[in-house]
Amino acid sequence: MSTVIGAILLCGLITKVPTQTDSFKQESASSSSSQKSQSNGRSPTGESKPEQGRLIEGTTFLVGSYKTNENLLHVVDQVIRDQKNRIAVLRELKVEEAPMMALSRYRLVIPKPLPVEIDTSKWQIDYKYLDSEYLQILFAAGYSLGLLNHEETTIQMLSIGLGGATANLFLRYATENVNLTTVEIDETIVEVAKKYFGYVEDERQHCVVGDGVQFLSDSAREGNKFDIILLDASKNTEEVVICPVEAFLETSVIQSMVKTLRKHGILLLNYIALGATDVSLATVKKAFEEVFEGCISFDVPAKLNKVLVCVKRHAQYKQMQSEKFHSDMQKHLNAFANVQ
Template sequence: MSLDPSTFATLVPSRYITFTLPYHQDHHLQISVLDSLSADAASSSTAAMWVPHGRECDWIFSTFSGHLQLLLSCPTTHPLSRLILIGNLPSYSHPTSYNSTLYPSSSTPLRQNLAPLLSALAPKLDGEIHEVPVLIYEDEVVKSSILEICEGPCVGQLLIENVELEYDGVKEFRRRLRFKRTPNFVQTQMRIYPKNGYKLENLDDMEFELDKGVLVQPYLSPMVAGISAISQFLEGRIRPKALCLGVGGGALLGFLNAHLNFEVVGVEEDEVVIEVAKKYFGLENDELVHLFAEDGIEYVQNFAKNVSEESMFDVIMVDLDSSDVALGVCAPPVQFVRKSVLMAVREVLCEEGVVVINTIPSSKLFYERLICEIKDVFEELYEIDVGNGENFVLIATQLKVGNVSDANDGVFLNKLKQVVSRSYIESIRKISKTADVQASYFMRG
């Protein structure tokens, strides 16, 4: 089927077109054109992106959800209205292992030869043709090795991979969990190290051990630092209790149990995710780590109906993200931001307890609403800016705890400072009014 060039002259919100283009003898290119959900011709901005060679089958570059997140996160002066992706025709139907050294980068002549195509695929504004900037996708992934691709009844397809990263010439290995519905977002990652050192070049042939002593997911250490808000109440507690809504690979649960002596209850909606956490990320289900395959929000609401003082939690960690692809990556889900849900969370929390929430705001309005709803239910609210341009950690307490950074050192707080950066504890700031929320949100970039 041939495409009418006039098809691309106008913007159509959420329109997604993928087609194959012959290029030089037997070589074909895969072209994808995505218009933003709120494409506005008056403020149109278009960019093209080259798909890295060897990663054409990666869900980031081969699915609508991956393209949408690329469009939303492209480093351009103005929000993009259209993103054009160009890459080699995929040779497989699913993600495969990757080695950057086997794939040279796209050549400049190829980009120049495709300039007329990019002009034809750009929307026409007032009859003018604008040059389309070409972006290069870059991340720290040097190699990847797919361990398994499976499917869960709730989260859909998921992928477990070992990756070799390189930061300023320094290599590091990690094990990652990604979902197809949000492929650009790493659900869980743990540091791993080769059993045989660096003798093997092929990542597929290397054996690894998990390093459970460090949290490499950017927001997890700030979440743990949030417990410092109630450190004075945890002094002398032999075995405090934590509820984790959202398990993923279980890095947070295992860390709380192993390094801070918590008894932990983890709730994850998909049984397959729990099995993956056990098989690939070393999560154990024993007398101190209890795992439940349930919807986290429903679990809290049901638990609140029959809660007793003995069964309450000292800490509740909320690490839930939205399953709505149209929102991109957003946390917590809008279903959590309801007074009835927050009241249920409060019911299962002990009087001196704390709720720590990982947030990835989809907009300033969403973040303000979340803040207002939490402040209506809890006594005090604090915040940590993770500093990665995406995450904020919100910390809500049942009681007034004063200035968190002025807390006197005790056994628990000293232990906490040994396992997470003091900078996160010292950066905790109180949110007392809407102006504080706005200031925080706009300071991100």
Template sequence: MGKQKKKVQQQQEADLLSTLEDFTSKENWDKFFSIKGKDDPFEWYAEWPQLRQLLLTNLSSGSLSDVQILVPGCGNSRLSEQLYDEGFVCITNIDFSKVVIGDMLKRNVRDRPCMRWRVMDMTCMQIFQALSITNDTDVVFMAASDGIKERKVVHQVTSELTGQIVVDDVVYENVDGELGQLFPSKDLVFRRLTFERSEWLIQSEGLLTSEGSQNTVVEKGNDKSKKKGSQKSNVSNVPVVDSSSGLSVDHGYLASSYHSGIVSGFMLISSYLERVASSGGTVSTVVIGLGAGLLPMFLHGSIPFLQVEAAELDPAVVDLARGYFGFKEDDRLKVHVTDGIKFVGDASTKVDILIVDVDSPDSSSGMTCPAADFVEESFLKTVKTSLSEEGLFVINLVSRSSAIKEMVISRMKVVFSKLFSLQLEEDVNEVIFALNSEGCTDITSPEAYNQLQKLLLNVKHPEMTRSIIDSAKKIKPL
């Protein structure tokens, strides 16, 4: 295919999938796959070389030919073909696009005769009935349990809004990043918050330490640590933390790298923040999505001139944050049980920093975070109006689709002229920063990092400051 023809094809594909609604349209996907053709695969997650070892390690138990694999929303991915060629022949592929199922059936019917292809919506009842009746399908998924050495479920609750929510304490086989470097010979204990609706996604994760001590963790045994996710989880029934351990969430640490990334973006308005702090003023900060309350608690304890308000839709989540993660309110930290979009729209005063950190309850949107409503142009315009003149807007964006990411960024560029991005290396999170004014701190200047470091003088742990500064150095303009 010539360069010009390829460029035209790519533009046609982009036009078909330009909005979130387009991704749920069967007609659009039929047109998309007609344009793309059966020999131009569209991979959502990763290429086979990146997935091969992980999948083979977790699936290779017993006879490969007996393993039942269901691939919902298969599209024209080559994943099923690669698995089949490795010996997994009992594979059923489903997609609601008749075009792509027809193409893939023609492509594979001779070389892979045992593989099945069905035109079907993955959400239809007959699929779920088949799964529950036969009870013989091995479901392939990447869950929050990957790489866990020990685990104890602390609490479970079912919310009318969120569904089942789990609080658990875990010890990972291996911990990367600053914490792993700080305690290389220790087993670190983390408390996590997960939602069943997005089981593979850890909503919140905090480091547990002895109360009043930053360095007390559980000693490791003699087992060699293995890279997280490199083999099947071996979850122990032995309690990780008992009632007499005295461990509690340390709000001086941000265990999630994207939380550190969010804070690193404060560098973009560090001159403004420094002026406010030196004059004895306060910076109005709103966090949409409380989760376990770890980010608001860190901001409250580490940057004392911030006036933090969190908006959380589900009261059950607020109760868990208070009861199991040490979330506490005072005159500088408040939580409101309300819809985040309504909270921003009803704000009577300007906001200096607005952070959207919510997951999406709708998997069909193609985004894990945030919910689609938070990237609609109407909400983005509301945000711009609600921000102060030198305000900062932050979104935690999680999607494996580059088309969706590009669409979100394009929408934001319509409303905000200054956009920046932090792509996290270890996962699919991308933190997007938008400024309400043309002026901002020069991110290429060493002074920018010095200003950010001054703002973080009250951070409890020096390694946390280093992590935030390191993240700030990776922020790029869009």
């Protein structure tokens, strides 16, 4: 079953930004930083001088660049207009080889009064926005299944892949009962998330630098349990963009996920496949349906992503097929869209 949820609402909170492939995770990086600016449409390394004391739509600021084993990443701040025709500034993690692709995206808080010398690298992130359509759908499912909004119980969540920590920051500020463990294969990505995207480790959130497949295997063997697993680990090169990476499609790995989840646990999965790959959504869905009780996929309007929600219990699978579940999801999506 594949479903389109909230097509109008999920076309994006930001209307003047070109259609982009949403958040994908990188697996390594090294950093340098010095803010530069350039006009919209130019290479991230191009420069132009913005007017003092003014934010002009289309202006972009290069905040930092990071070399990974696969490609070159740029942290870029971009001036746009939102749905209400107001000037806004987005911070994006972009790939040199695919400049229209945003791996992570946040809105920044514009200081008042606006300083004469503009340096967006020092501006704070506005954490009340979840400017990622595929995460909106996945989290709406989590809310509708009664996990993310279960106030009486502490929810233990595992995220495979950190990227710009979009999911981490949203859950930190939008929930009080979710403890999040993240597994990221590259330590430099953790450093980037902390330096430019506000990621903080504490008693509620921490990051394990290591291989996600091995972490799942160890957790299953040691009896560690989670209520939710978010699988968002991808490979991004000039030849192929794929999420999740194929190692997570092995039956033994999926079995480790099921063993690691509590009996009411759910899997939230981001899917994308571009370029030299034949891994279709049907292939991914079939692999997980052979181990989980049931899975439902959702389209992400105006994006190349699709998402998959898998459950362990038959009652949960029946719930996801009900009109009430989809009505509840739409209410949560409306709430995301109304955060303005």
